Every structure is written in structure tokens, then in C-alpha cells.
Amino acid sequence: MAKTLFDKIWDAHVVKSFGDLSVVYIDKHLIHEVTSPQAFDELTARGLPLFRKDQMLATADHNVPTRNQHLPIEEPLSRSQVNKLTENCAKFDVELYGLGHERQGIVHVIGPELGLTQPGMTIVCGDSHTSTHGAFGAIAFGIGTSQVAQVMASQCLLISKPKRMRITIDGELRRGVTAKDLPLYIISKLGTGGATGYFVEYAGSAIRGLSMEGRMTLCNMSIEMGARGGMIAPDETTFAYVEGRPYAPQGERWEQALAYWRTLYSEPDATFDSEYHFDAQDIYPMITYGTNPGMGIALNGLIPTEVSSSEAVSFQNSLKYMGFAPGESLLGKEINYVFIGSCTNSRIEDLRTVASYVKGKHKAQNVEAIIVPGSKQVEQQAIAEGLDKVLAEAGFELREPGCSACLAMNEDKIPAGAYCVSTSNRNFEGRQGPGARTLLASPLVAAITAVEGRIVDITQYLN
Ligand SMILES: CC(C)[C@H](C(=O)O)[C@@H](O)C(=O)O
Numbered sequence: 001m002a003k004t005l006f007d008k009i010w011d012a013h014v015v016k017s018f019g020d021l022s023v024v025y026i027d028k029h030l031i032h033e034v035t036s037p038q039a040f041d042e043l044t045a046r047g048l049p050l051f052r053k054d055q056m057l058a059t060a061d062h063n064v065p066t067r068n069q070h071l072p073i074e075e076p077l078s079r080s081q082v083n084k085l086t087e088n089c090a091k092f093d094v095e096l097y098g099l100g101h102e103r104q105g106i107v108h109v110i111g112p113e114l115g116l117t118q119p120g121m122t123i124v125c126g127d128s129h130t131s132t133h134g135a136f137g138a139i140a141f142g143i144g145t146s147q148v149a150q151v152m153a154s155q156c157l158l159i160s161k162p163k164r165m166r167i168t169i170d171g172e173l174r175r176g177v178t179a180k181d182l183p184l185y186i187i188s189k190l191g192t193g194g195a196t197g198y199f200v201e202y203a204g205s206a207i208r209g210l211s212m213e214g215r216m217t218l219c220n221m222s223i224e225m226g227a228r229g230g231m232i233a234p235d236e237t238t239f240a241y242v243e244g245r246p247y248a249p250q251g252e253r254w255e256q257a258l259a260y261w262r263t264l265y266s267e268p269d270a271t272f273d274s275e276y277h278f279d280a281q282d283i284y285p286m287i288t289y290g291t292n293p294g295m296g297i298a299l300n301g302l303i304p305t306e307v308s309s310s311e312a313v314s315f316q317n318s319l320k321y322m323g324f325a326p327g328e329s330l331l332g333k334e335i336n337y338v339f340i341g342s343c344t345n346s347r348i349e350d351l352r353t354v355a356s357y358v359k360g361k362h363k364a365q366n367v368e369a370i371i372v373p374g375s376k377q378v379e380q381q382a383i384a385e386g387l388d389k390v391l392a393e394a395g396f397e398l399r400e401p402g403c404s405a406c407l408a409m410n411e412d413k414i415p416a417g418a419y420c421v422s423t424s425n426r427n428f429e430g431r432q433g434p435g436a437r438t439l440l441a442s443p444l445v446a447a448i449t450a451v452e453g454r455i456v457d458i459t460q461y462l463n
Pocket residue numbers: 034035062126127128129142407
């Protein structure tokens with residue numbers, strides 16, 4: 001039977017199947033400070049060693065401050081989480097790119113930038129946005145803490161095979177529409193449970209036209225529509241990105257890898273359990289108005305007036321929390337914060353997009369604009385390109401790398417009631433701080449919002 005991309009990688013990693021369940025070999029296991037401590041404790045309690053420590057990599061990202069990283073972490077809980085990771089990695093001899101290391105950063109930013117993330121791999125991390133790595137044509141997905149322990153002890157996972165979905169977007173993207181608008185659009189159509197039980201492959205000319213960083217932004221948000229993960233068949237764009245990175249194969253091994261990677265695509269007559277087709281021309285720059293990532297509209301659209309009866313209560317609660325009304329336009333709404341960062345949009349291209357728009361302009365007085373690179377390497381690159389100066393002159397504060405205000409697990413919090421246009425992936429109640437109101441958007445929309453101080457139809461602001 002003709003195979004999908006997912007099937008090819010899955011079949012190459014199944015060790016043994018038992019009915020619906022399979023033991024699947026895991027190539028790379030990434031860990032961070034939040035979901036690893038109990039797993040390490042379990043190994044210690046059971047006297048188990050790590051099965052393949054060389055296939056693991058650790059970083060500190062969720063709890064790190066984004067100012068003065070050279071000083072001890074002030075928040076006691078964050079400090080103890082990060083210290084625990086350091087202790088565990090020392091005890092179990094796991095490679096750690098911790099705070100202060102030149103390769104430290106958000107786990108989903110550093111894997112790809114180090115060339116650790118490669119086509120055809122199975123990659124897991126105790127973190128839902130592991131789906132990001134699927135952009136390289138890998139089966140990458142988030143796992144729970146008990147599964148983290150399972151992989152630590154066996155380098156395998158006992159799991160059932162998800163169903164396969166393909167989402168095709170053909171055509172050219174409109175002006176001002178960037179990679180981030182694609183998941184916001186798709187999720188607004190499918191809903192936050194629309195892909196539950198599925199592994200999604202993204203295809204079509206609009207997807208092929210995305211850079212690797214854009215592909216990561218798209219795959220990153222797969223989880224927000226309930227998908228187990230998202231993936232894109234590797235192509236020349238992928239190979240060019242991976243080549244020469246520190247963990248990428250070299251010489252003859254590179255040629256061998258490339259030959260295999262070129263076989264990784266869905267056969268033309270492969271069938272999917274579910275298929276969606278979208279036209280790129282139907283997609284406009286997006287923004288969310290509610291408290292889940294599916295509550296998105298085009299910037300110049302209106303908040304819906306009618307929702308299904310099963311959603312009515314949560315819709316009303318959501319609008320109440322946000323301080324918006326059904327049928328309203330968001331245009332003209334004043335914004336207090338702009339947060340550019342997170343594993344969705346904190347890569348060098350995102351920083352370049354922002355810097356190139358704000359160059360020679362200044363943020364509005366009513367806005368606090370924070371820009372947090374996804375990794376130390378992104379930070380260094382931004383400085384090397386002089387983006388730090390452009391951003392500083394525009395009144396943006398360039399911080400040090402970490403998850404930051406994507407989730408309020410560190411010092412960076414948005415105050416209660418404040419509106420924040422954020423390039424992250426979740427707008428749940430309290431996600432950016434108790435009472436904080438999040439509006440998800442692309443880095444371009446975020447940059448323009450910061451300068452204007454309110455939500456505008458960005459198409460009028462583009463050259
Ligand atoms: C803390 C971690 C377990 C969590 C996740 O799994 O996604 C976080 O990264 C998030 O984005 O909410």
C-alpha cells in the first residue's frame with residue numbers, strides 16, 4: 001500500500017507491535033527543567049540507568065529570567081527547578097545547555113538550530129510544542145512525565161498509532177500574511193479539537209514556499225488544534241538548513257542521510273484518514289479575540305455574533321474575560337504590551353521582520369514592547385546584525401533567551417487586565433499572568449501594533 005510520510009518514519013521505528021500498541025524507538029529525547037525532575041526521581045527510585053544518554057539533550061528555558069541571567073535566579077521556585085535540572089544532568093551525565101551556556105535557549109529553538117533535529121527522526125520531549133520539530137519531516141511530539149521516564153530507561157515508547165490528516169494550502173500568500181497566520185487561520189476553521197487523534201501533514205505550494213523557520217512556526221501550533229503533531233516533507237529548503245550545523249551528519253554520512261531523506265514524502269496515491277484543502281488567497285493577517293487559539297479572525301474581521309449552542313457559555317465567558325463584545329471589530333483597540341518571543345516566533349527571521357519594520361520608527365507611548373530571542377545563538381546573531389540597536393532606538397527591550405511571557409512561569413508577567421499582542425501560541429486565561437489578556441498574532445502584526453499603540457489593519461502600513 002502506498003505510504004504517507006508519517007507511515008514511512010513510523011514503520012522504520014516500530015520495534016514490536018501488540019495489537020493497537022507499538023513499541024517505538026526514539027531517536028532524540030530533549031528535556032527541560034519542568035517535566036524532567038519526576039522522571040529522574042523515578043529512575044533513581046528504581047535504580048535504573050539512562051539507556052542512551054547520548055541521545056538526550058537538556059536545556060533550561062521555562063523558568064529562566066530574561067534579564068541579568070548572569071545573576072542567581074531570584075524567584076525561589078524557578079531557581080530550584082533550574083538547579084534541579086543542573087544536578088540531575090550532572091548526576092546522570094546528560095549534555096546540558098543550561099543558563100549562561102552559549103547554546104542555551106527554548107528547547108524547540110535550539111534542537112533545530114544545532115542540527116539535532118533531522119528528517120526521518122522520532123523526537124520527543126516532555127513538552128506539547130515538540131510538534132515544532134516536525135517541520136523537518138520528523139515524527140516529533142510531546143510526552144508526559146511518566147513517558148519521559150519510559151524513554152530515559154528504554155529509549156522507546158509504548159504508544160498507539162495516530163490517524164493521519166493532511167492539510168493542503170495552495171496558492172500565493174497575500175501581502176502581510178506570514179507563516180503565523182496559517183495556523184491561526186487553520187485553527188479558526190477546524191477548532192481546538194479539530195485534529196484530535198491525528199498526526200497532521202502540511203502540504204501544498206504555500207507550505208513549500210515557507211522558509212524552515214516559517215515551517216516551524218506552523219508545525220509548532222499543530223497541538224493547538226488537538227493534533228498529536230504536525231509535519232512537512234523535507235525538501236531542498238530543509239536540507240540546506242540542516243547542512244553544516246553542529247549535530248548534522250558530515251561527509252559521507254551526510255550523503256547517505258541525504259539519499260534517505262529524499263525518500264521521505266507521501267506517495268502520490270497514499271490515503272489519509274482526513275483531508276482539508278485551503279486556498280492561500282482566503283487567508284488574511286490574523287489575530288485572536290478570545291481565550292483559545294481557535295478564536296481567531298482576520299484583523300479587519302468582526303468577532304462572531306453566533307456560535308454553536310454547546311460553545312455559547314464559554315464564548316460569553318471568554319469575551320467577558322477579554323472585555324470584548326460579539327460582533328465588534330478589534331480595529332482601534334488600545335494595546336498595553338507587545339510580546340515578541342516563544343518557540344512559535346523567536347527565531348532570527350522573526351527578529352529581522354520586527355527590526356526591519358520598526359527601523360526609524362518608535363513604539364507608541366502606551367505600549368511596553370518586549371522582544372525575547374529564542375536562544376543565545378539567536379541573541380548573538382541579532383547583535384551581530386545590529387538588530388539590537390535598531391530595536392533599542394525604536395523603544396523595544398531586547399531581553400535574554402527563554403520562554404518568558406509566553407507563560408507566566410518566570411519573572412515575565414503581563415499585569416491583570418492589560419492587553420498584550422503576543423507572538424506566542426496560547427491565549428488561555430491567565431496564560432501570561434493572572435488576568436492578562438492575550439491576543440495572538442504574527443511578529444509583523446505585533447511590530448505594527450507596537451508602533452501604532454492600537455490594533456490596525458496592517459495592510460495599510462506596508463510599503
Ligand atoms: C511546561 C510545559 C509542560 C508546557 C507544555 O507542555 O507545553 C509549556 O511548554 C506550555 O507551553 O504550556
